[in-house]
Amino acid sequence: MHNMAFHNSRSTLGVLFTTLVLFGVLVAVCIPSCTAQPGFSTSDYENIQVALNLEYLEAEYFLWAAYGYGLDKLAPRLTEGGPEPIGVQKANLNVLANDIIAQFGLQEIGHLTILQKDLGSSYFPRVQLNLSAANWANFIDEAVGEKLHPPFNPYANTLNFLISAYAIPYVGLTGYVGTIPLLQRVGAKTLVAGLLGVEAGQDAIIRAALYEYKDDLVPPYKFTVAQFTDFISNLQNSLSHAFVGEGLEVPKSQGADGLVTGNILSADIYSLSYARTAEQVLATVYFTGDAATPGGFFPKGASGTIAENYLNP
Numbered sequence: 001m002h003n004m005a006f007h008n009s010r011s012t013l014g015v016l017f018t019t020l021v022l023f024g025v026l027v028a029v030c031i032p033s034c035t036a037q038p039g040f041s042t043s044d045y046e047n048i049q050v051a052l053n054l055e056y057l058e059a060e061y062f063l064w065a066a067y068g069y070g071l072d073k074l075a076p077r078l079t080e081g082g083p084e085p086i087g088v089q090k091a092n093l094n095v096l097a098n099d100i101i102a103q104f105g106l107q108e109i110g111h112l113t114i115l116q117k118d119l120g121s122s123y124f125p126r127v128q129l130n131l132s133a134a135n136w137a138n139f140i141d142e143a144v145g146e147k148l149h150p151p152f153n154p155y156a157n158t159l160n161f162l163i164s165a166y167a168i169p170y171v172g173l174t175g176y177v178g179t180i181p182l183l184q185r186v187g188a189k190t191l192v193a194g195l196l197g198v199e200a201g202q203d204a205i206i207r208a209a210l211y212e213y214k215d216d217l218v219p220p221y222k223f224t225v226a227q228f229t230d231f232i233s234n235l236q237n238s239l240s241h242a243f244v245g246e247g248l249e250v251p252k253s254q255g256a257d258g259l260v261t262g263n264i265l266s267a268d269i270y271s272l273s274y275a276r277t278a279e280q281v282l283a284t285v286y287f288t289g290d291a292a293t294p295g296g297f298f299p300k301g302a303s304g305t306i307a308e309n310y311l312n313p
């Protein structure tokens with residue numbers, strides 16, 4: 001009996017001691033990050049804010065292209081009063097493309113909805129976007145390396161729209177591949193893994209749709225679909241100061257297992273997705289090659305702590 005009691009009191013002390021040690025470890029690991037909402041550390045919130053900028057861009061571009069209106073009509077709660085996008089419009093899409101792009105746009109509403117829920121006070125209002133045909137024409141001229149006549153208009157037809165869309169979810173995809181290893185908490189990783197899956201799916205659908213026509217000229221220009229994708233990836237690589245994207249045709253050495261020139265997906269020599277840092281994502285979508293110099297789709301720059309730290313160092 002005596003031994004038993006002694007044993008029990010030792011055991012109670014042991015449990016108390018273990019609890020205190022565990023508590024100490026938790027406090028050490030958690031300060032300051034666990035003071036925020038469970039599931040995200042402070043830096044997780046900041047990293048995910050970069051994604052929010054891209055989700056706004058995609059939501060407005062795809063919704064407008066398919067429906068002729070965007071978040072203000074379909075999900076005004078998500079804009080939180082941010083300015084209307086500049087120059088975005090209905091695209092002249094065939095029935096199949098309109099159906100697909102509408103789904104992409106609605107998927108972005110889902111993404112924005114979960115971001116608004118999970119980011120809480122770190123969610124920010126819709127950023128100023130410039131999605132005008134003129135802005136796109138500048139981007140494509142820069143990619144092609146000459147001034148196209150007539151100016152490239154992504155809203156003119158299905159092929160042009162798909163070529164423009166080739167430039168968008170792909171940046172998100174590479175950004176998310178770059179973000180996930182930086183995330184600390186399981187909730188944050190789960191969210192961005194889910195975003196990554198759908199961005200990669202959108203990119204794959206766009207690439208597959210273009211791949212079928214890769215050797216066709218894009219009327220009225222003298223370049224093929226594959227050349228346009230190559231031009232766009234090259235420009236985005238140079239804006240990112242890194243080799244992080246490939247067009248629909250590549251030298252054999254860059255194809256899957258170094259054996260093919262067809263390049264249905266953009267990936268490295270191990271067929272792993274390329275990654276972009278937040279800085280590279282911002283430099284790319286600004287068209288300036290510099291996260292400190294806004295422009296392109298984001299004339300006033302992107303929002304969130306990381307983007308704003310580049311803009312106002």
Ligand SMILES: *[C@@H]1O[C@H](CO)[C@@H](O)[C@H](O)[C@H]1NC(C)=O
Nearest residue numbers: 086087130132134135138299
């Ligand atoms: C949008 O971009 C185009 C092309 O760069 C530019 O001409 C236009 O002024 C921009 N619109 C606004 C309101 O900033």
